[in-house]
Amino acid sequence: MTEPKIRIKNLYKIFGDHPEKVLPFVRDEGMGKDELLDKHNHVLGVNNVSLDIMEKQIQVVMGLSGSGKSTLIRHINRLIEPTGGEITVDGADVLAMNDAQLRDLRRFKMSMVFQKFALLPHRTIRENVGYGLEVQGVAEAEIAERTQHWIDRVGLTGYEEHYPGHLSGGMQQRVGLARGLATDADILLMDEAFSALDPLIRFDMQSILLELQAELHKTIVFITHDLDEALRLGDDIAILRDGAMVQQGDAQDIVLKPADDYIRDFIKDINRAKVIRLRALAAPLAEGAAPPDGLPTLPASTVLEEAMLTMSDAPDQTVLVERKDGTLAGTATLTQAIQALHG
Amino acid sequence: MWEFLTDFPAIGRRELAEMKKAIDEAFKGFSRTYGEGLENFFDPLLKFLVWFEKLLIATPWPIILVIVGGLAWLGSRSWKITAGAVLAFIVIGIFDMWEDTMATLAIISVATFLCILIGIPIGILMSRSDRMQALITPVLDVMQTIPSFVYLIPVVMLLGIGKVPGLLAVLIYAIPPIVRLTNLGIRLVDTEVLEAADAFGASSRQKLFGVQVPLALPNIFAGVNQTIMMALSMVVIASMIGVKGLGVPVLRAISNQYLALGLMNGLAIVALAIIFDRISQSYGKRLQAYRGQGHD
Numbered sequence: 001m002t003e004p005k006i007r008i009k010n011l012y013k014i015f016g017d018h019p020e021k022v023l024p025f026v027r028d029e030g031m032g033k034d035e036l037l038d039k040h041n042h043v044l045g046v047n048n049v050s051l052d053i054m055e056k057q058i059q060v061v062m063g064l065s066g067s068g069k070s071t072l073i074r075h076i077n078r079l080i081e082p083t084g085g086e087i088t089v090d091g092a093d094v095l096a097m098n099d100a101q102l103r104d105l106r107r108f109k110m111s112m113v114f115q116k117f118a119l120l121p122h123r124t125i126r127e128n129v130g131y132g133l134e135v136q137g138v139a140e141a142e143i144a145e146r147t148q149h150w151i152d153r154v155g156l157t158g159y160e161e162h163y164p165g166h167l168s169g170g171m172q173q174r175v176g177l178a179r180g181l182a183t184d185a186d187i188l189l190m191d192e193a194f195s196a197l198d199p200l201i202r203f204d205m206q207s208i209l210l211e212l213q214a215e216l217h218k219t220i221v222f223i224t225h226d227l228d229e230a231l232r233l234g235d236d237i238a239i240l241r242d243g244a245m246v247q248q249g250d251a252q253d254i255v256l257k258p259a260d261d262y263i264r265d266f267i268k269d270i271n272r273a274k275v276i277r278l279r280a281l282a283a284p285l286a287e288g289a290a291p292p293d294g295l296p297t298l299p300a301s302t303v304l305e306e307a308m309l310t311m312s313d314a315p316d317q318t319v320l321v322e323r324k325d326g327t328l329a330g331t332a333t334l335t336q337a338i339q340a341l342h343g
Numbered sequence: 344m345w346e347f348l349t350d351f352p353a354i355g356r357r358e359l360a361e362m363k364k365a366i367d368e369a370f371k372g373f374s375r376t377y378g379e380g381l382e383n384f385f386d387p388l389l390k391f392l393v394w395f396e397k398l399l400i401a402t403p404w405p406i407i408l409v410i411v412g413g414l415a416w417l418g419s420r421s422w423k424i425t426a427g428a429v430l431a432f433i434v435i436g437i438f439d440m441w442e443d444t445m446a447t448l449a450i451i452s453v454a455t456f457l458c459i460l461i462g463i464p465i466g467i468l469m470s471r472s473d474r475m476q477a478l479i480t481p482v483l484d485v486m487q488t489i490p491s492f493v494y495l496i497p498v499v500m501l502l503g504i505g506k507v508p509g510l511l512a513v514l515i516y517a518i519p520p521i522v523r524l525t526n527l528g529i530r531l532v533d534t535e536v537l538e539a540a541d542a543f544g545a546s547s548r549q550k551l552f553g554v555q556v557p558l559a560l561p562n563i564f565a566g567v568n569q570t571i572m573m574a575l576s577m578v579v580i581a582s583m584i585g586v587k588g589l590g591v592p593v594l595r596a597i598s599n600q601y602l603a604l605g606l607m608n609g610l611a612i613v614a615l616a617i618i619f620d621r622i623s624q625s626y627g628k629r630l631q632a633y634r635g636q637g638h639d
Binding site: 118183 | 536540549560
């Protein structure tokens with residue numbers, strides 16, 4: 001197994017006057033969020049979260065408001081200091097960094113996109129997109145060139161000299177995205193980046209992000225409260241509640257094997273046909289048995305919605321499921337698919 | 344016993360007199376020792392003030408009118424304000440107050456310039472730490488509320504009568520607004536924008552000059568505007584300790600009950616105040632043009 005790009009280990013964050021004094025109650029005695037607030041008047045932000053984030057993946061962190069997800073993401077670039085725990089990025093201990101090292105981490109290694117855009121209102125779109133490069137100290141001509149590239153990529157050509165206040169929310173967040181990408185950092189932290197946008201525009205922005213990711217292969221930490229968004233974007237999804245991790249896995253794990261009622265409640269309204277993939281259904285053939293003849297073959301990553309028509313037309317309503325590497329994962333039947341949709 | 348309650352138990356008259364005398368003597372001693380040094384220290388400032396006043400008076404009036412109009416236009420981009428400013432100066436000239444107005448203009452300009460030069464850094468300092476703010480705020484309160492005549496006494500004892508003590512009196516009175524509004528403006532900058540700057544690794548210097556000060560500019564400019572207004576309101580008091588300008592005839596009018604003279608010069612001060620105010624306010628508004636009529 002390869003080293004994770006970002007490793008968060010046993011992270012705690014408590015807000016209040018004396019967080020380190022009440023930390024033992026939470027860590028050693030397992031005190032919960034409500035009890036901590038009642039008895040000690042401290043707010044538990046993050047409760048013993050461990051998360052390994054793999055390179056070139058979109059790691060979604062999901063939870064309702066107050067679940068600590070925005071607090072968690074701010075620990076990765078240490079905008080918030082943890083009360084306890086460890087964070088490493090590429091093996092380097094983020095908590096041990098001094099101010100200069102931390103600045104370099106934020107300048108070169110990671111960038112961030114914010115829920116409320118947080119653009120600099122007194123700077124034009126061009127100057128906003130180039131902000132990270134300017135902070136890095138890149139020469140002006142190079143800034144202009146690289147900035148233009150990203151403005152074009154997010155579809156804002158022609159708006160270079162406008163101010164953020166003159167743009168719609170969707171366009172402002174394109175600026176935010178371009179600003180985050182312009183520094184060429186490996187890691188992109190996105191804190192509810194699309195939550196403030198209308199559903200249609202949100203969908204557009206998700207498409208742009210997926211398109212860019214297919215080409216750029218960044219490590220993206222994406223915070224959201226929207227399950228559809230989480231399932232669409234996430235290679236891996238971590239679900240938080242009251243600051244603690246409830247479940248972690250890919251979209252199918254979450255939908256097929258919800259860890260508790262909280263998550264079951266979360267997933268009850270989603271379109272399972274768009275999430276569950278053939279991989280989850282494939283029943284391996286008996287040892288040494290030859291695959292039945294004449295069955296259509298579908299890739300393991302096909303979602304049921306797309307697979308079902310082929311399945312219903314196939315002999316015995318059965319298809320062969322093929323892995324990415326060309327090997328056979330097994331067979332899947334329409335009956336299995338229908339059962340999977342009903343949970 | 345009743346006497347004790349009706350008469351507040353004050354320090355004895357003699358002790359009080361001695362205490363006051365001791366303070367006065369100590370300050371006189373200080374003044375004798377350092378007065379000359381201080382005067383030398385302020386000498387370049389005096390020379391500049393004299394030079395600037397002479398320059399304004401010696402410059403032919405049409406050129407001054409063109410400069411006034413030009414500055415008004417640059418600041419406000421409004422024909423109305425520009426025309427009003429030029430017209431006001433013409434009326435002032437016709438009523439034979441040109442020279443006094445130039446002298447007042449000289450001291451106000453220098454005072455404003457110094458207030459900006461000193462006030463903005465102090466305001467920035469204040470915005471950086473709550474302790475600094477707690478320390479400086481009461482000092483500003485004293486500067487703004489203490490009757491001007493009270494601090495004129497030590498200033499005159501130290502530096503005598505003249506332009507420099509007058510300028511100092513104006514500075515003491517006029518500097519608080521720009522300090523306060525610089526501090527306020529920086530503290531009001533959106534925390535989300537600052538967080539973004541942090542997230543991109545901006546140093547505190549980059550944050551200050553790249554984000555905080557530019558975003559605080561509209562407030563800082565409101566401070567400059569207030570500072571100019573307060574400097575103008577000190578013109579008459581400054582003339583009591585030897586500053587030339589529109590305050591001198593006002594003072595003469597008070598002591599001799601010349602109604603018309605007082606009114607004319609007083610109105611000239613008002614005219615200057617309105618011109619400065621309108622120009623600096625519309626300039627301040629233009630600084631915020633980027634806020635625009637935005638979407639949400």
